[in-house]
Amino acid sequence: MREMRAIRVPRFGGPAVLELVHIPVQEPGPGEIRVRVRAAGVNYADLMQREGLYPGGPTPPFIAGFEVAGEIDCLGAGVTQWKVGDRVMALCSGGYAETVIQNARAVFPIPGGLSYREAAAIPCQFLTAYHALITLGGTAPRMTVLIQAAAGGLGTQLVQIAKIRGARVVGTCGSDEKCAFAEGLGCDHTINYRAHDFEAEARGIVEGGFDLIVESVGGQVFDKSLRLLKPRGRMIVLGVASREPRPIPALLLLRNNWTVSGFHLNTYLADRSAMREALDALADWLASGKLRIIQSHTFPLAAAAEAHQAIADRRTTGKVVLDVS
Ligand SMILES: NC(=O)c1ccc[n+]([C@@H]2O[C@H](COP(=O)([O-])OP(=O)(O)OC[C@H]3O[C@@H](n4cnc5c(N)ncnc54)[C@H](OP(=O)(O)O)[C@@H]3O)[C@@H](O)[C@H]2O)c1
Known part of the structure; x- marks a missing residue:
């Protein structure tokens, strides 16, 4: 079975609990796609989940991260709206990993011209x-x-x-x-x-x-x-x-x-028209230069603990991402 790198939270605790592991690559089921992750967003909520302070958050052990950008590398049965190679961004679970499985209806196309790192700053x-x-x-x-x-x-x-x-x-x-x-x-x-x-x-x-x-x-x-x-x-x-x-x-x-x-x-994510409205505005503002994606700090996937520490220490401005290329 093919394996991939991922960052696991084995127990609640400080940044040092984050561990690099090798886990099996999953196959997408019906209606799902698999994304080859190129950049994973690091959010304050990731810190709270790692500490066990996030209401309704996952229980260890779990793969950290819930925001990714990358390209689709496999389609599950019945998926017709996407093709392999499409550049997408998504909110998901287990985002600090080389691939994630996601419902095909819950990913968004990356607006033209944005890098994967910039796109990873958008969904959340x-x-x-x-x-x-x-x-x-x-x-x-x-x-x-x-x-x-x-x-x-x-x-x-x-x-x-x-x-x-x-x-x-x-x-x-x-x-x-x-x-x-x-x-x-x-x-x-x-x-x-x-x-x-x-x-x-x-x-x-x-x-x-x-x-x-x-x-x-x-x-x-x-x-x-x-x-x-x-x-x-x-x-x-x-x-x-x-x-x-x-x-x-x-x-x-x-x-x-x-x-x-x-x-x-x-609750807003389930509202397709609200999402469409926001993504249309995003495309418009990016094209007109009114909005910039501020992606200021990049860490390799294996340095996820350093990324968490930098945010906890209030050393970051703009978006922090993990490079998963
Ligand atoms: N409800 C939602 O759906 C939702 C979605 C996204 C984010 N959020 C929330 O929005 C906030 C910002 O999230 P983010 O991911 O964009 O993080 P972020 O703003 O990049 O980082 C958190 C910032 O909070 C400030 N801060 C104030 N007190 C702090 C403390 N005691 N420890 C650490 N930081 C402190 C720091 O800025 P200064 O040094 O300038 O004070 C720090 O840079 C978080 O509270 C997050 O949970 C909520």
Whole structure:
């Protein structure tokens, strides 16, 4: 039986638990395709899954990763919409591997001109940014939008999409270098929230509070963000990078007409028309040069632990991928 390289989580723990293993290459079943992975996206959720902190995440042992770009190398019975060699990107399970099996209906063509590494930055972070800001958040011209961790993989997409929609965008980042990076992407203002009280600074920048806040850090950042909403404003909670989830203060919501919305990409993936809309916008924005895929850090597959450590240490900007060529 043919074997392939993959990165396994044998037990919950720090980056060092990630191990390179050789496992059998699977054959696609009816309605499935096999993708020869060329680049695997590394997401913050991978760190949370590795630590056992991801709600509903897999139980060890499991192959890490859930986002890939590559080409189809085998079709299962009944698959007619794809051919061997098609360049595709997908959300999947077991993505840190040389091949993955996926339902043929759950992969997307790579927009023309993008490399595999750039394409591996799209399924999770672009689609999340699009649907959080537009489908859920209704981002529109002149809205004031605050984006936490604006220089990260998700943050760099959020900033660009909010600007494309005509919003006034304030971004927080963990260093002055990251702030400069986020401003280069279009942020109207940035705040280094590790060096300054971003709540006080943001009040000086946007009088009366924000229409929309996209929050993915938790802890004090969550508390301060909520206080920065204007009456009838909305905060979208996407993640808890600090690992400090906060309770929702119901009476404050009531008094201020605030909305706090959770967002998880999963339910949007099943909505074909919502996905089509996002991918059409992506193709349009890439072609017109309005959107750039910020793929800044590449590690070989075997160095997955270093990739995880770099994200945990807050050393990365934009998207991190594993090279699986
Ligand atoms: N709900 C969904 O469907 C969905 C989808 C994608 C991502 N997310 C969430 O969105 C967030 C960003 O994901 P990503 O994959 O794009 O990662 P990322 O932004 O590239 O990396 C995480 C960033 O979070 C910031 N951060 C703040 N506190 C931190 C801490 N205590 N430890 C480590 N980092 C901290 C860091 O930026 P600074 O140094 O600038 O603070 C770090 O670079 C995560 O919370 C993730 O779970 C949710």
